[in-house]
Amino acid sequence: MQETAQNGSEQLGVAQAAAEYLTFTLGSESYGIDILKVQEIRGYDSVTRIANTPAFIKGVINLRGVIVPIVDLRIKFNVGEATYHEFTVVIIINVLGKVVGIVVDGVSDVVALPRESIKPAPELGASLDTRYITGLGTLNDQMLILVDIEKLIGSDELQIVDSAADNSQSEVVNQ
Amino acid sequence: MTTAGGEQSGVDLKRFNEVFFEECAENLAQMEQILISLGDREPDQEEMNAIFRAAHSIKGGAGIFGFEDMTVVTHVMESLLDRLRNHEIAFAPGMIDLFLEAGDAIAMQLAGHRDGKPVQQEAIDRVRARLQQTIDGGTSQASTAPVSQTQTQAPPAGELPTSYRLAFTPEPEIFMRRVRMESIIAELADLAEAGTFRCEARLAEVPDFAGFDPECCITRWEFALVSRANRDQLADVFMFVADEDQLKIEEQPAERRTQAQDAQGEPALPVEGRRAYDRNETAPGAFGRRCGEAESSIRVNVTKVDQLVNQVGELLITQAMLSQVSVGLDPMLHQSLQRGLAQLERNTRDLQASVMSIRLVPISIVFSRFPRLVREIAAKLGKQVELKTAGDSTELDRGLIEKISDPLTHLVRNALDHGLESPEKRVAAGKNPVGTLQLSASQVGGRIVIDVIDDGAGLNRERILAKAAENGIPCSETMSDEEVWQLIFAPGFSTASEITDLSGRGVGMDVVLKNVQAIGGRVQIASEPGKGVRVTISLPLTLAILDGLSVAVGEEKFIVPLNVVIESLQPKAEQLKTVNGREVVQVRGEYLPILKLHSIFNLETCVTEPCRGILVLVEADGERGAVMVDALLDEQQVVVKSIETNYRRVEGSAGATILGDGRVALILDLPELFSMHKQL
Amino acid sequence: MPKKGFVNDVNITLDGDCTMERVTDLHALLAERCAPLTGTPPSAAVVHVDLARVTGIDACGCQLLALFLEQLRRQGIAASAENAEPEIRERVELLGFCALFSGGQPQP
Numbered sequence: 001m002q003e004t005a006q007n008g009s010e011q012l013g014v015a016q017a018a019a020e021y022l023t024f025t026l027g028s029e030s031y032g033i034d035i036l037k038v039q040e041i042r043g044y045d046s047v048t049r050i051a052n053t054p055a056f057i058k059g060v061i062n063l064r065g066v067i068v069p070i071v072d073l074r075i076k077f078n079v080g081e082a083t084y085h086e087f088t089v090v091i092i093i094n095v096l097g098k099v100v101g102i103v104v105d106g107v108s109d110v111v112a113l114p115r116e117s118i119k120p121a122p123e124l125g126a127s128l129d130t131r132y133i134t135g136l137g138t139l140n141d142q143m144l145i146l147v148d149i150e151k152l153i154g155s156d157e158l159q160i161v162d163s164a165a166d167n168s169q170s171e172v173v174n175q
Numbered sequence: 176m177t178t179a180g181g182e183q184s185g186v187d188l189k190r191f192n193e194v195f196f197e198e199c200a201e202n203l204a205q206m207e208q209i210l211i212s213l214g215d216r217e218p219d220q221e222e223m224n225a226i227f228r229a230a231h232s233i234k235g236g237a238g239i240f241g242f243e244d245m246t247v248v249t250h251v252m253e254s255l256l257d258r259l260r261n262h263e264i265a266f267a268p269g270m271i272d273l274f275l276e277a278g279d280a281i282a283m284q285l286a287g288h289r290d291g292k293p294v295q296q297e298a299i300d301r302v303r304a305r306l307q308q309t310i311d312g313g314t315s316q317a318s319t320a321p322v323s324q325t326q327t328q329a330p331p332a333g334e335l336p337t338s339y340r341l342a343f344t345p346e347p348e349i350f351m352r353r354v355r356m357e358s359i360i361a362e363l364a365d366l367a368e369a370g371t372f373r374c375e376a377r378l379a380e381v382p383d384f385a386g387f388d389p390e391c392c393i394t395r396w397e398f399a400l401v402s403r404a405n406r407d408q409l410a411d412v413f414m415f416v417a418d419e420d421q422l423k424i425e426e427q428p429a430e431r432r433t434q435a436q437d438a439q440g441e442p443a444l445p446v447e448g449r450r451a452y453d454r455n456e457t458a459p460g461a462f463g464r465r466c467g468e469a470e471s472s473i474r475v476n477v478t479k480v481d482q483l484v485n486q487v488g489e490l491l492i493t494q495a496m497l498s499q500v501s502v503g504l505d506p507m508l509h510q511s512l513q514r515g516l517a518q519l520e521r522n523t524r525d526l527q528a529s530v531m532s533i534r535l536v537p538i539s540i541v542f543s544r545f546p547r548l549v550r551e552i553a554a555k556l557g558k559q560v561e562l563k564t565a566g567d568s569t570e571l572d573r574g575l576i577e578k579i580s581d582p583l584t585h586l587v588r589n590a591l592d593h594g595l596e597s598p599e600k601r602v603a604a605g606k607n608p609v610g611t612l613q614l615s616a617s618q619v620g621g622r623i624v625i626d627v628i629d630d631g632a633g634l635n636r637e638r639i640l641a642k643a644a645e646n647g648i649p650c651s652e653t654m655s656d657e658e659v660w661q662l663i664f665a666p667g668f669s670t671a672s673e674i675t676d677l678s679g680r681g682v683g684m685d686v687v688l689k690n691v692q693a694i695g696g697r698v699q700i701a702s703e704p705g706k707g708v709r710v711t712i713s714l715p716l717t718l719a720i721l722d723g724l725s726v727a728v729g730e731e732k733f734i735v736p737l738n739v740v741i742e743s744l745q746p747k748a749e750q751l752k753t754v755n756g757r758e759v760v761q762v763r764g765e766y767l768p769i770l771k772l773h774s775i776f777n778l779e780t781c782v783t784e785p786c787r788g789i790l791v792l793v794e795a796d797g798e799r800g801a802v803m804v805d806a807l808l809d810e811q812q813v814v815v816k817s818i819e820t821n822y823r824r825v826e827g828s829a830g831a832t833i834l835g836d837g838r839v840a841l842i843l844d845l846p847e848l849f850s851m852h853k854q855l
Numbered sequence: 856m857p858k859k860g861f862v863n864d865v866n867i868t869l870d871g872d873c874t875m876e877r878v879t880d881l882h883a884l885l886a887e888r889c890a891p892l893t894g895t896p897p898s899a900a901v902v903h904v905d906l907a908r909v910t911g912i913d914a915c916g917c918q919l920l921a922l923f924l925e926q927l928r929r930q931g932i933a934a935s936a937e938n939a940e941p942e943i944r945e946r947v948e949l950l951g952f953c954a955l956f957s958g959g960q961p962q963p
Contacts, residue, residue: 048839049731050825051776060822062833065489069822098821160822350875356914360949374951376917384889384926389882390875394918396951 018112021137023144024091024104027079030142031104032111033149037095041107044070044088054159061101063092069160072103076158079105095150100160111144113137118146131155194474195236195415196289199245202229203282204543210275211546215268220260226274227256228411233281236415238358245284248299251306252277258310273309275547277302336368338427339409341398343417344379349392354416360396363412367400374398477573480533487523487530488720488814494523495835531720535570538616538625541580542567545587545614552591559598559608560591565615571623575714578694579625582687586627586710587612589684594631594708604705606630625712634660634702643668660700664688665797685797692795695721695738723813723842725834726791726804728772729780734813734832734842735802741792743807746785760790760801767792767801770852772843775827780805795845802848815842827851868905873916881916885923902932906939914950921955 021032022041047059047070056076060067070090074082082103090101121133132152137144154161206229209222218226230253237245252274258264280302287294341363349356364372375397382393402409406424413422494516501509501516542564553560571579595601595610602608613628636659643650643662650662662668666685691698696714715721715738723734724743750761751769759766769790773780782788782805790801813832818825818841825831829844867888873881904920906912920936927934936956939947947953 046838048831048841049776049778050822050841051778052826060818060831060839062837062839065485065492065816065833067816067818067821067831067833067839100821350878350915350918353875357946357949360951364949374949376914376921376951376955378918378921378925378955381922381925381929384923385886387882387922389878389919390915392915392918393922394914398951 018114020110020112022110023108025106026073026104030144032144032146035110037093037149039092039094042090044084044090068099068101070101071158093149095153100153111139192240195240199233199236199285202233203278205229207278208543210271213271217266223260232414239354239415242288248277248280248303251303255306255310273305336401336403338401340425342423343396344421345392347391349416351390359412363398366402366404371401483530487527490523491527491814492833494519496837499835534573536573536576537568537570539567540576541583542614558595560595560610560612563613566617569616569618575694582690585687590627590629594629596632623714626709628709630707633704633707660702697738720812721815724810725808727806727808728804729778731778732840734840735791739793739795739845741794743789743791746790748786751785767799769801769803770848771803775851793845798849800849866903866905870908872911873909874911874913875915878915878919882919899932902927902934904936906936906943909943912943912946917947917950917952921952
């Protein structure tokens with residue numbers, strides 16, 4: 001009994017020491033998101049537009065029978081070029097009980113970052129608001145901006161999640 | 176000891192409680208149904224037994240699952256019923272209402288446990304006290320009747336006790352269900368003659384201790400007792416915990432041969448034994464037999480069924496996708512593929528129909544609440560009403576059942592309040608003083624049709640027109656009868672002066688229409704002066720699938736629910752007008768606003784002029800309009816999907832669907848489009 | 856919580872409720888006691904489970920105790936549960952576990 005408990009805590013220790021991130025690019029910057037939040041990566045399909053939404057909400061797609069909204073982070077953060085072709089990548093994220101697709105410039109790699117190599121984010125510098133950044137990592141001398149994807153998807157800014165079920169109506173009207 | 180069904184309950188426990196709640200609700204409904212059917216008549220033996228049985232099972236279940244409060248009223252009720260059954264107390268018509276009230280009290284407690292609704296303890300105490308009074312009063316009056324001291328259903332004296340052996344093999348989850356075996360065994364022991372009860376627990380196996388799941392039941396119970404109770408009464412003790420095959424009851428033939436056994440010529444076998452009593456329905460204490468359906472049906476969580484429905488929906492889409500792909504193929508070269516696809520389509524449709532049928536429940540669930548409602552309202556209004564129902568077994572989607580009961584209730588109240596005349600008026604008009612209200616359901620094509628028919632005075636054309644004019648609802652003397660009847664659905668038609676205690680309640684027929692439309696239904700009215708009114712509700716078979724018209728606007732496709740579509744047309748230039756800067760189309764003397772989908776949804780299209788596009792005339796919530804689209808594509812059944820699962824609500828849409836090409840199309844929500852159009 | 860009472864080789868004293876709500880703890884506790892006892896050769900000839908401090912019992916608790924005792928008996932250990940308060944004894948009797956607690960499987 002005791003032995004297994006120790007093994008368990010050791011494993012836990014390993015998991016805490018390093019986390020895996022999916023890295024992608026937006027413009028000239030490299031970003032990383034927790035790999036556990038990523039459901040899949042797929043190409044960009046034609047989307048069905050949704051009226052009266054901000055430009056970065058591209059619309060919805062049919063992902064194996066489930067209707068999934070697509071957010072173009074390039075438009076949202078005003079980086080890179082929002083073009084859509086056969087190499088455009090959509091990362092399907094599963095957070096907060098929602099499945100959401102995000103469009104990025106390109107997916108690079110999956111990397112493991114030791115916990116201690118992650119530095120707190122400075123106030124300025126990235127296109128992304130610091131609120132959504134958990135820290136900065138370094139990978140091959142390149143800065144990696146680690147995104148709190150859950151917070152970003154849940155934010156009022158993206159307007160994916162109704163901030164409160166009851167006032168959704170009035171919100172739409174107010175826009 | 177903690178209470179088994181109490182606050183500590185985990186998720187699992189709630190799931191098991193649910194079974195009790197459902198059975199309790201069914202028992203209450205059954206009890207009410209019988210009570211209502213009695214009128215003021217004294218129940219016969221069979222009915223009495225059925226009522227007793229329902230009360231008894233509620234009490235038993237409540238005890239086992241730890242809802243002690245629910246056993247209080249049921250216990251007193253059971254005692255009263257028992258005395259009635261044994262003719263220790265004389266029946267009085269007032270008892271029916273008392274039992275109905277008791278049923279209400281129990282239902283309130285049930286709702287309290289199930290949904291956390293408030294429980295008025297005073298009401299429960301009152302009913303309990305009145306039941307007790309009836310028992311006390313009745314028993315003292317009936318001086319010759321023996322006063323039974325035992326609390327449980329003591330069978331009448333004279334019936335000789337029989338010796339029984341029972342073997343109970345519980346399901347492994349019985350502990351997890353927090354079933355209190357001690358209550359069950361104690362109940363069984365109560366049925367035994369003093370000193371004859373024996374209970375022996377045995378372990379069916381002796382598994383390795385360390386690896387054993389302590390919550391898994393491996394115990395088998397054997398009981399021996401001498402009892403005056405019959406086999407069904409013994410079986411009833413286990414009714415919440417044992418299926419037919421988990422409980423074996425043997426009578427010891429040595430003790431005494433019952434009449435029934437003599438007739439059969441051999442001792443009853445454990446399984447068939449119950450038949451002996453079924454045949455002898457008048458045997459004292461014989462309960463109505465256990466519902467036969469229970470043996471051939473299973474309870475399944477609704478979410479599982481919904482999941483199945485969704486998956487079949489996916490299959491339908493995939494199948495449509497394949498069909499679409501195959502259209503481009505040369506039929507000569509791909510003959511077998513096409514044949515296979517045709518077969519797939521048939522199979523998918525069949526599967527869909529089968530799966531949808533699982534969700535179907537008979538409308539009698541809704542109809543069964545009306546006898547009581549009608550009885551009460553008629554009494555209040557001093558009217559005499561006979562309620563007839565037809566097509567009780569017509570099945571419709573479970574989701575629809577929940578949503579149709581309010582509108583139906585409203586229509587029934589309306590018919591009683593405004594439709595049917597008082598007995599005096601009826602006699603004066605040469606009619607039977609007893610009015611008739613008929614509820615009938617049937618399936619016509621792909622829809623369910625429910626009629627609410629009364630043989631009252633009918634709608635009064637002049638009064639409706641006057642009232643509409645008074646309330647500023649557009650109308651004219653030249654309107655056809657049908658158009659006049661439709662006026663009562665207009666918002667604001669129902670006015671304060673008309674709101675009575677019964678049907679008014681601040682809402683009018685417009686709410687009925689709105690609720691019915693919300694589930695894809697339509698309402699029609701037919702009326703004949705002096706003969707009565709027929710309100711017809713027609714509903715789709717299911718909520719998950721919708722008949723739609725797919726339309727194109729630019730690159731996008733939308734689904735217009737077919738139930739709002741009146742017609743579509745290509746307008747001629749002279750039909751198009753501008754009123755206050757808004758484009759309208761004139762159709763048969765009516766000016767309808769033109770809702771340009773491309774501008775509401777901000778889409779790019781080359782069709783921006785009404786005369787180059789198609790106008791789909793729609794009516795929703797009593798509002799009419801013309802939706803302008805580029806082209807009509809197809810009429811099809813679509814599987815309704817939620818956008819909100821992963822995204823927020825989308826204004827102007829009532830969900831979405833996936834088309835044959837795999838793309839998402841929004842389903843239009845017309846009332847919302849009307850308001851969006853007004854804000855443009 | 857059922858707590859371990861006085862633990863020595865042959866006496867196991869249970870404390871508190873022996874019911875469904877606590878059966879997992881009880882199982883862990885008894886399993887711990889069971890392992891050394893059921894070694895070969897068994898480390899004891901007689902085991903008593905003392906129920907004097909048991910405050911509540913249900914069918915699930917009875918079953919677990921019965922299984923524990925039965926397992927020991929299979930190892931040739933004379934195992935029994937006794938000393939219960941009258942109220943508890945009555946409950947055990949009602950549930951039909953008397954034979955299993957005192958001597959072994961009842962004859963069918």
